[in-house]
Amino acid sequence: MDCLGRSIDIGSFRGIAIKVHPSFALLLIWVIYQWGFATGAGVPGVLFGTIVLLAVFGCVLAHELAHAVVAIRHGLAVHDITLLPIGGVARIEHASLTPRAETLIAVAGPLMNVLIALALTPLVLLIAVAHNINQAIGILLYADEISIAGFILYLWIANILLAIFNLLPAFPMDGGRVLRALLSAHRNRLSATRISVYTAQTMAVALGAGGLLIGDYLMPLVSVFILVSAQMEIRHVEIESALKALPVGQFALWEAGGISPDVPLSFATRGGPRDIVVTRNHQVVGMLWRHELLHHLSGSHHEIYVRDVMDRGFHPAEVSDSVYDVHLWMHESNRSAVPVIDNGEYRGIFTGDRLGHVYQVIEERNRAWHFGMLLAFWNRLRLVWR
Numbered sequence: 001m002d003c004l005g006r007s008i009d010i011g012s013f014r015g016i017a018i019k020v021h022p023s024f025a026l027l028l029i030w031v032i033y034q035w036g037f038a039t040g041a042g043v044p045g046v047l048f049g050t051i052v053l054l055a056v057f058g059c060v061l062a063h064e065l066a067h068a069v070v071a072i073r074h075g076l077a078v079h080d081i082t083l084l085p086i087g088g089v090a091r092i093e094h095a096s097l098t099p100r101a102e103t104l105i106a107v108a109g110p111l112m113n114v115l116i117a118l119a120l121t122p123l124v125l126l127i128a129v130a131h132n133i134n135q136a137i138g139i140l141l142y143a144d145e146i147s148i149a150g151f152i153l154y155l156w157i158a159n160i161l162l163a164i165f166n167l168l169p170a171f172p173m174d175g176g177r178v179l180r181a182l183l184s185a186h187r188n189r190l191s192a193t194r195i196s197v198y199t200a201q202t203m204a205v206a207l208g209a210g211g212l213l214i215g216d217y218l219m220p221l222v223s224v225f226i227l228v229s230a231q232m233e234i235r236h237v238e239i240e241s242a243l244k245a246l247p248v249g250q251f252a253l254w255e256a257g258g259i260s261p262d263v264p265l266s267f268a269t270r271g272g273p274r275d276i277v278v279t280r281n282h283q284v285v286g287m288l289w290r291h292e293l294l295h296h297l298s299g300s301h302h303e304i305y306v307r308d309v310m311d312r313g314f315h316p317a318e319v320s321d322s323v324y325d326v327h328l329w330m331h332e333s334n335r336s337a338v339p340v341i342d343n344g345e346y347r348g349i350f351t352g353d354r355l356g357h358v359y360q361v362i363e364e365r366n367r368a369w370h371f372g373m374l375l376a377f378w379n380r381l382r383l384v385w386r
């Protein structure tokens, strides 16, 4: 994740790169304190703590891989999984998902932790019998012990907590996505998102206040994290639904009707090198990409025509297509511009710059601030699936 600094590759699973963030090393300091000093166990304690830590993060990794595998099964690309001190993040391609697919991907992670806890349960019961533990609190006490029994109990509790925490119906937790997916069955995505975001924020405020009351300062931090993430999710969905409502034809530039395929390439640089639509008799016949234009102009000097260089494999948008669909297509196909047609006739060109203009229009309309910046930020974050 570039926004968080360089992570170290530690391997891959089915083509998904698995990385560890350098800040992960901070956890080792905690392990030395917690298992070495707090328990008074010294070096053996630290070794034991390291094994516990690796095992817990093995379960976090399994959680993320479960999300990733189900996402891949639904045709989404998974970029990588990064382990951070606060947990794991899987960067999964953003796409319009059916409520069912979104639920399945979201549930897969916590389900993995439930399965691990279930697999450990027979051992936990054996330990409980062997140590005469007949109360839940006893399990908590034994989980601190530096022994195989302590290790198994610790891992069992960790997986139960991972499942519960991630299933909280609050963005950005998996449970928040499930709640929205369930609500989407009866209402539109924007309204479903609003309800799940308000739920998340209410819970976050309660969590933060509760934490302050009992003197736990980690809970208010988690609360702020939920509040901010939830707010960004609602902003994102608001922009998304605004983009879906705007027809691309409204923002296409006429650009003098495009350029003819039969003129010399040097004609295309008039007005500055840029992406240009190639037209003949009001029909789009190709795209002249800026980089191709610059590449050929700096090369040989014999006469080259627009038709020699143009891209015939272009993909036109209809005037009525939404800005959202067109922008998604541009992003996925890595294109900087799209020719816009109306009943087969050229109507204009829609470019990345125009997209910036659309954001401005939305911004003015909603009188919200820094939408573009928020969106750029969110475009990074929304790849992250906790």
Ligand SMILES: [Zn+2]
Binding pocket: 063, 067, 109, 110, 166, 174, 385, 386
């Ligand atoms: Zn998750």
